[in-house]
Amino acid sequence: MATTASHETSHGHHEESFWRKYVFSTDHKVIGIQYGLTSLVFLFFGFTLIMLMRWQLAYPGEPIPIFGFLFGEETMPGGVMLPEFYNQLGAMHGTIMVFLGIVPLAVGAFGNYVVPLQIGAPDMAFPKLNMASYWVFFCGGVVMLASFWFPGGAAKAGWTSYPPLANIETTGQTMWLIGMTFLITSSLLGAVNFLTTIIQLRAPGMTYWRMSFFCWSQFVTSFLLLLAFPPLQAAGILQLMDRVGGTSFFMPTGLVVSGQALDIAGGGSPLLWQHLFWFLAHPEVYVLILPALGIVADIIANNTRKPLWGFKSMVYALIFLGFMSFIVWAHHMFITGMGTAISTFFQLTTMIISIPSVIILSALFISLWGGAIRFTTPMLFALGFLPMFGIGGLTGLPLGLAPPDIHLHDTYYVIGHFHYVVAPGTIIAMFAGIYYWFPKMTGRKMNDTLAKIHFWGTIICMNLIFMPMFIQGMAGVSRRLWDAGAQYTFAEPTLHWNVTMSHAAWLMGIIQFIFIWNLFYSIKKGEKVSDNPWEATTLEWSATTSPPLGHGNFEVVPTVYRDAYEYSVPGSSKDFTPQNEPGEKESVREEA
């Protein structure tokens, strides 16, 4: 808020110190990049955890070659992973991937960098809060990582932290709760900032209906973060009281652990945690997927060179999706002994919520129809996203109905389902976004050949990892077994898949180095491109100069005359008409 002339680095030679410019910056673009790099590091770290676990699943009880001996006797004696350590890795993989990887990448990085540019704002509405949001997130990440070195190691009660187990586990669980408090605070600051920015700082002429689908997706996502996270914060406070203050909010009367009755007052309810947790965690799923849909929609319109098909119904579907996501949560709880009436209610809402998802996906598919598609790198990833997200969504339907869910609950089928949504779905879309906006951040393009190897390698490996999970899950293999299910005869015919899956996972880990190399190499050596290399219509490309952009983004505040995706307008001399280009044929969509 306290902005002075000294911040105007876009012209003139006034230099800010290194710390102000790159570390404690209030510029949304720098903060976006900080979020992006940090979350990419966390994504890779979270993936490393699962690569270790996949060895244990493919070759249970055998020592991990080379890497296994880097760990201490407490976690991997002789290079063999202990079950307790396996549980830590599992819990932390989920937590890190969701809360420290994808959410900060999708919202913190892309939202921060792109939203103010796309709506024609000089910065976020509260630049200092924006900086605070990043550093609070960073502290949360440090706390989560530090928990590995506490006595008993990191959290091991799963990313859902279900009590009573989470209440009686080691100190890592307390660290998990403290870390989550930081992350929730960070999201809250971010959500307030995004909503205020979108409501208040749209450039002249930028009505809600002229915003890109990406901005719309960030708008709805921010509402979800704002209203769904606090109940988890409440639950976290109660669990922290249980662990530190000795209360019994989630501890039932007469609880017996390892044959010993616990010395607690009792009277609590473990189910209460599940309700509060899933009240957040289901909207959270949409926090993961909506920004991905937004990125893909922008890229598809740009590369089919035509407006999105059914833009308005897509936006309505998006809003409906956000609204409904608050009242479907108990479909995660069908086997908790729910009554039939309440389970009917949640099955119904779950079936209803699939409709808007299908509307958006169908609209994106139909947008491809009759377009002169350019197979650029971002488009390749966006096209890869569509069927993968489709598989993820469709395999979710049986889980939303109680009878099949009773069989499939907590099996590898569930893991396969949500990983299809989040990994080949969201993460592929995130890659698409990185390749798409990289020229805006650096003025250079990433190498296309390396990107294509990265794309095909990643997408093939992802399918090899997650497709067999459906087979194992339908056979009934539980998702939480350290030995992959070797002790059960029914699991046996499906266990050989673990070797394939693990090899695919490691190969995918290696392929990511191509991406990392490409990313850093292209910053300095990539092919130089113009201000608007994709010939896009949205403001971040058409109304700014080439990077690096100064703090303030626009030399002249743009005025918006038309819709977000005016591609191939009949009678126009070129196949794209930027939003800030005045003309006789202004689009006439009414503000709703």
Add this chain to the structure above:
Amino acid sequence: MEIPYTTTARPDTGLYNAKIGIWLFLASEVMLFGGLFSAYIFLRIGAPEWPGTILGENFASSFDVLSVPIGTFNTMVLIASSVTVVMAWAQLMLKDFKKFRYYMGLTILLAMVFLVVKGFEYNDKFVHGYFPAEGTFLAVYFTLTGLHGLHVLGGVVVMAYLWGPGAKMWETNPQQFTNRVEVAGLYWHFVDLVWIFLFPTIYLL
């Protein structure tokens, strides 16, 4: 670079940035306390008796555990502070800075009174061995009022800043300073509002 609408209202929304910001923040606070209230309701309907047995003694009513007169007194204190903070803002609208300081100071004082009284209440429980771990009633009481107390403390810090060093802004940018006081006031009223529900549901029912 200047962020638009930090002091003046955007014509089509009719609001300045911080006002939208604080209301969105309060919306999330509604969900935070909403989550806690839901937890309270969920545990209470599952409890066979309320407050039930604490340290071997059976209580039929929360009256016997908590002091209603002290709770009532604190309610009055908080309501009075809500009036004084809105009066402080009104004085700024009348360009009367001295009276603003007077009312703002009074608000901070009342907030401190609330916290001190709450401290005595807590202490009275602790010396009798009534800790949160002794049962669901006390757990709910301490957690909910404790979190509310933290909000009061946060409000004191913000208002003390606006009363002291932050008040310099009145000289340089009176409009923005008035906005800040209004925003802080909105937060403070919300803290009062939470107590308006906490008091009857915990002390009186």
Add this chain to the structure above:
Amino acid sequence: MASENMTVEEVHKHIRVYLTVFAALAVLTVVTVGVAYIHMPIIPALIVALIIASIKAGLVAGYFMHLIGEKKIIHGTLLLTFAFFVAMVALFLFAYYDQAQVGV
């Protein structure tokens, strides 16, 4: 509340409203405590307490927080929040009682 352009007259009118609301809040606090001393059964006591608390909350939000006459985007946001809060409480209760029936 268009806070930038209020006349002195209007501010004084507001101040009178604040003082009236303060009196009303004080009276309602006394009433709610007084009713509590009757020791009604839990359901009617709960209803009375919540009605009084809601009136008080309405007064604070409506007059102190100027929610009456506030812009529609704020009304919309709060309405949405309130809807989710009600959904949360209602569905928790629904889940609880449906479960209890099964006798788990």
